[in-house]
Amino acid sequence: MSSPAGHDALLAALRAAVGSAHVLTAADVDLEPWERDWRRRHRGRALAVVRPGSTDEVAAVVRACAAHGAPIVPQGGNTGLVLGGVPDASGTQVVLSTARLNRIRALDEANLTLTVEAGCVLQAAQQAAEAAGLWLPLSLAAEGSCTIGGNLATNAGGTQVLRFGNARDLCLGLEVVTADGRIWNSLRGLRKDNTGYDLRHLFIGSEGTLGIITAAVLKLVPRPAAQLTAWAAVPDLAATVALLGVAQRGLGPALTGFEVMNAFALALVRRHFPQLAVPLAGVAPYAVLLETSDAEGEAHARARLEAVLEQALEDGCAADAVVAESLAQARTLWHIRESIPLAQAEEGLNVKHDISLPVSRIPAFCAEAEAELARAVPGVRLVNFGHLGDGNLHFNVQCPEGANAAAFLREHEARIHELVYDAVQRHGGSISAEHGIGALKARILPRYQDAVALDLMRAVKRALDPANLFNPGKLLA
Amino acid sequence: MSSPAGHDALLAALRAAVGSAHVLTAADVDLEPWERDWRRRHRGRALAVVRPGSTDEVAAVVRACAAHGAPIVPQGGNTGLVLGGVPDASGTQVVLSTARLNRIRALDEANLTLTVEAGCVLQAAQQAAEAAGLWLPLSLAAEGSCTIGGNLATNAGGTQVLRFGNARDLCLGLEVVTADGRIWNSLRGLRKDNTGYDLRHLFIGSEGTLGIITAAVLKLVPRPAAQLTAWAAVPDLAATVALLGVAQRGLGPALTGFEVMNAFALALVRRHFPQLAVPLAGVAPYAVLLETSDAEGEAHARARLEAVLEQALEDGCAADAVVAESLAQARTLWHIRESIPLAQAEEGLNVKHDISLPVSRIPAFCAEAEAELARAVPGVRLVNFGHLGDGNLHFNVQCPEGANAAAFLREHEARIHELVYDAVQRHGGSISAEHGIGALKARILPRYQDAVALDLMRAVKRALDPANLFNPGKLLA
Numbered sequence: 001m002s003s004p005a006g007h008d009a010l011l012a013a014l015r016a017a018v019g020s021a022h023v024l025t026a027a028d029v030d031l032e033p034w035e036r037d038w039r040r041r042h043r044g045r046a047l048a049v050v051r052p053g054s055t056d057e058v059a060a061v062v063r064a065c066a067a068h069g070a071p072i073v074p075q076g077g078n079t080g081l082v083l084g085g086v087p088d089a090s091g092t093q094v095v096l097s098t099a100r101l102n103r104i105r106a107l108d109e110a111n112l113t114l115t116v117e118a119g120c121v122l123q124a125a126q127q128a129a130e131a132a133g134l135w136l137p138l139s140l141a142a143e144g145s146c147t148i149g150g151n152l153a154t155n156a157g158g159t160q161v162l163r164f165g166n167a168r169d170l171c172l173g174l175e176v177v178t179a180d181g182r183i184w185n186s187l188r189g190l191r192k193d194n195t196g197y198d199l200r201h202l203f204i205g206s207e208g209t210l211g212i213i214t215a216a217v218l219k220l221v222p223r224p225a226a227q228l229t230a231w232a233a234v235p236d237l238a239a240t241v242a243l244l245g246v247a248q249r250g251l252g253p254a255l256t257g258f259e260v261m262n263a264f265a266l267a268l269v270r271r272h273f274p275q276l277a278v279p280l281a282g283v284a285p286y287a288v289l290l291e292t293s294d295a296e297g298e299a300h301a302r303a304r305l306e307a308v309l310e311q312a313l314e315d316g317c318a319a320d321a322v323v324a325e326s327l328a329q330a331r332t333l334w335h336i337r338e339s340i341p342l343a344q345a346e347e348g349l350n351v352k353h354d355i356s357l358p359v360s361r362i363p364a365f366c367a368e369a370e371a372e373l374a375r376a377v378p379g380v381r382l383v384n385f386g387h388l389g390d391g392n393l394h395f396n397v398q399c400p401e402g403a404n405a406a407a408f409l410r411e412h413e414a415r416i417h418e419l420v421y422d423a424v425q426r427h428g429g430s431i432s433a434e435h436g437i438g439a440l441k442a443r444i445l446p447r448y449q450d451a452v453a454l455d456l457m458r459a460v461k462r463a464l465d466p467a468n469l470f471n472p473g474k475l476l477a
Numbered sequence: 478m479s480s481p482a483g484h485d486a487l488l489a490a491l492r493a494a495v496g497s498a499h500v501l502t503a504a505d506v507d508l509e510p511w512e513r514d515w516r517r518r519h520r521g522r523a524l525a526v527v528r529p530g531s532t533d534e535v536a537a538v539v540r541a542c543a544a545h546g547a548p549i550v551p552q553g554g555n556t557g558l559v560l561g562g563v564p565d566a567s568g569t570q571v572v573l574s575t576a577r578l579n580r581i582r583a584l585d586e587a588n589l590t591l592t593v594e595a596g597c598v599l600q601a602a603q604q605a606a607e608a609a610g611l612w613l614p615l616s617l618a619a620e621g622s623c624t625i626g627g628n629l630a631t632n633a634g635g636t637q638v639l640r641f642g643n644a645r646d647l648c649l650g651l652e653v654v655t656a657d658g659r660i661w662n663s664l665r666g667l668r669k670d671n672t673g674y675d676l677r678h679l680f681i682g683s684e685g686t687l688g689i690i691t692a693a694v695l696k697l698v699p700r701p702a703a704q705l706t707a708w709a710a711v712p713d714l715a716a717t718v719a720l721l722g723v724a725q726r727g728l729g730p731a732l733t734g735f736e737v738m739n740a741f742a743l744a745l746v747r748r749h750f751p752q753l754a755v756p757l758a759g760v761a762p763y764a765v766l767l768e769t770s771d772a773e774g775e776a777h778a779r780a781r782l783e784a785v786l787e788q789a790l791e792d793g794c795a796a797d798a799v800v801a802e803s804l805a806q807a808r809t810l811w812h813i814r815e816s817i818p819l820a821q822a823e824e825g826l827n828v829k830h831d832i833s834l835p836v837s838r839i840p841a842f843c844a845e846a847e848a849e850l851a852r853a854v855p856g857v858r859l860v861n862f863g864h865l866g867d868g869n870l871h872f873n874v875q876c877p878e879g880a881n882a883a884a885f886l887r888e889h890e891a892r893i894h895e896l897v898y899d900a901v902q903r904h905g906g907s908i909s910a911e912h913g914i915g916a917l918k919a920r921i922l923p924r925y926q927d928a929v930a931l932d933l934m935r936a937v938k939r940a941l942d943p944a945n946l947f948n949p950g951k952l953l954a
Contacts, residue, residue: 185927191869198678251772295727
C-alpha cells in the first residue's frame, strides 16, 4: 500500500467514510499538531489525519484502512508522554483523531455513571459530573486537553489513584471498534458482570494496539462536603512512608492525596517561580502534600487532618506541618506541586522516569539509586517527587549545576535510564507506573518485563489484531 | 488419550510430578468430594485428582496433562454455584486441586498487601490480615471453605463490593501457570504498572479456562474503628434506590453494605428459623440492611448512620428503621440476611438467578419481570434479595404454596430462566453478576452476551490455550 495509487484509493475510501472535510493531508494543511508529540521530542509523518464523527464512521475508517493495509494510530488529546499517539516517520500511517467524538451521552444519577465518547476532554467530563452534584475522581495535569479515550487507552494515573485507583478502576464499560471493523458495546453501566473474559480491562491500557475505544461508562461518586490540604516537612523517606501509614489509619478512605517532593524539586520551584510561597522551605529534606476529602464538612475535615498531623509530629515522621486556611491556599499548595515539571523544564533538559515500587521499598530503592547516580555522574541533581501513596515516583535527573544540559543528555541519558531501571527491577518495581510504553520504551520493555508475560501479550495481540493494523511499533515493538 | 494405556502413562507422569500420595483415583478412594458440586446438582467423573504442593508442581502437572492430551479442571474449595470447578462425566478430565497450595507467603504492612497461595481459604487470608490490624474486605457466604484462587478465577462478589469492588479490584498481581506449563509471576504488589496488557484481569474471572492461578497479591486496608448495622423498612423498590442515594451522600465511602430483601424472603426466614427475630416484620414490602465502616469510632458511626436514617424517614424512602445496639444485634441482622438461601432450601427446590442491572433500572425491571412471572405461572412466589448497592439481585422463584417443587421445576424452570433473562436483557443487565458461567450457563451465554464479545473471547482462548487444555466446556462451550 505504499504506492501513490494505493494511497489515492485509500484516501478516497476514507473520504467516503467520514466526508472530505474530515480527511486531512499535508497537501491541505500542516499536520504538525497531530504529528508532533506533547513533549516536542519527535515529529512523525502521517499519510492522513481522519476525524470520524461517530462510532459507525470509526468502524468504516478501520475497514477502509484494513482493506488497504494502512496502519492506524488512534489519537486523543495528544498529551501522551511516551510517543504512543503519534505516527512514525514512514508517512504510511493514518492518524485517527477522536476529536469529534466528544459527546456526553448520558448521566445516570441513581446509578452514579457517566457515559461519554472517547474524544471528550477529561475536564468536560469532570464538569458534567459536577453539574449533577457528583464527582469524577480522575485528575491529572493535562486534564484540560487530554481525552477520556486516551486516559483509558493509557490507563492514566494522576493524583487521586490512592483512593480511587487508576483510570481502569473508574471504568464500568466500553464501546470499541475491533480490527475487523466491528463494534463491541458494553456500555450498560453494570458494577457486577461475570459473563466471560474481562475484555474491558484488556483494551484499557493497551495503548491503541488492540482496538479503538470510542466511548466509555465511568463511575461517579458523591461530591465530598469539603476538601482540605496540608503540607508537612519530613526528615527522610522512611518517615514519609510512616506518615502515609498514620494518614491512612487516621483518615481512612478520606485520604485522597499523598504527594512527596524532595528539597531540590522545591528549590527549583522557588528559583523559577519565586512568586509561589513554598511553605516550610528548608525545614527538612522532603515535603508531603496531603489531601483529605470529607463527607461531612470543613470543620470535621480540619479536626481529623490536624489530629493526623499531631500524631505525625509526636511520632517524629513529620518535623513541622501546616493546614491550608483557605481554598486559595490549598490551590497554591497544589500549584507548587504541579509546578515541579515546569520548573524542571526552566532549569533545562533532564532525564525523566515514571517508576513505581512497593511503598515499603521506596526508601531502600531511593537510597541505592541516588548513591549509584552520584557515583556514575558526580554532581548530578535528583528531582524526586510523585504520588508516594501509590508507590509512584517521578525520579528525574538534572545535569550538574552549570553544566551544558544538552551535552549531559547526549553523554549520560541512556546510562542513567539503565542505572535507574536496573535498580527498579532489583527492588521489584515497574519502569512505567502511569505513562505507558508507547514507542519511547517499546525497545527496552523486553529487558524489564517478564518473558512469559511478553509471550502472552504477543499472543493476545496476534489474536485480536492479526494484521498488526493498530498502532504498530507501540508497546510491543 | 482415552485408552487405558494412555491413562496409565499419564498417571505415572502425574505421580512423578507430585508424588504418588497426591494422585488420587477412584481405585484408591471415593472421589465424590471433588466430583460433585456444592449445590449437589451434578456429579462428574474424574480420571484422577492431583494435589500439587508447589507452583513448580502445578507446572509439571500441566506439562504432563498437555503431553497426554488430558484436560485439566482446576478446583479450589469447590463452592462454586455454576459447575465451573467439577469435571464432566467423561472420566477423562484431571481435577487439579489447589488444596495444598495454602501458604500465606507475605504480609507487607507499609505496602498494605497480602501475598497468598491459591488454595488458601478466604477466611484464613482474612485472619492473616486481621492479625496485623488490617482488613481484607472480601466477604461472602462460603468464606470458610472457598479459596483465594477460586475467588479470583470467578471474580467473586459478596457483601462489600459496594465499597471495595469485586475480587478483581482487590488483586494487585498474580502467579499463573500457563497452558505450555510455564509460570508467569506478577507478585510485586504494585499499585501502578503500565507495562503492557493487563494479563491479571484477563485471568481473573476466566474460570480456569486460560491458566491456573497459583498465588496472588491482595490489597489490604486499615481496619475500621467501628462497624455499625441498621435495618430499614422500605415501601417499594424506588424508595430503596432513593435510600441508597441518601446513604451514599450521607456516609460517603463509609457505606460498606446495602442489602435488600423482599417481605416474602423474610417470611421464609421467619417460617423456617423462628428463633431469628426479624425486625420491623410486616411494616413494609421491603427491608434494607445498611452497614457503615467508620474510621473514627462507635459514637461517630452511630451519629452519622442515625442522621442518614432520619433523612430517609423525612424523605419517605424509609417507613421505619432501627440501628443495632450491640455487636450481637448486628450479627443477628446479617444472620437474617444470610439465612435467606437456607430458608429457601428448607421451603423446597427453587429457580435461582444471579442477575445485575444498572441500579436505576431495578424498580422497572422488577415490576415487569414480577408481573410476567405472575402471568406465566400463577401463584408463583418471588424471593427477591441481594446486593442492591451493586445492582445485583438474587431474583429467585419458588413454586406456588403447597405445589410439588420437583414437578414445578421440571415443568417451569427453563421457561422461568428465559423469562427472567430476557427481561434482564431488555433492561441492560447481566445474567451472571457474581457467580460466573461455568458449565451451567455456558450454553445459554451466546443468547445474552454480545456476539462481538464472544468472538473476541474465543480468539483469546485460542491464543492462550490452543489445545483447549484448561476447563473445556466451561464458560465458552
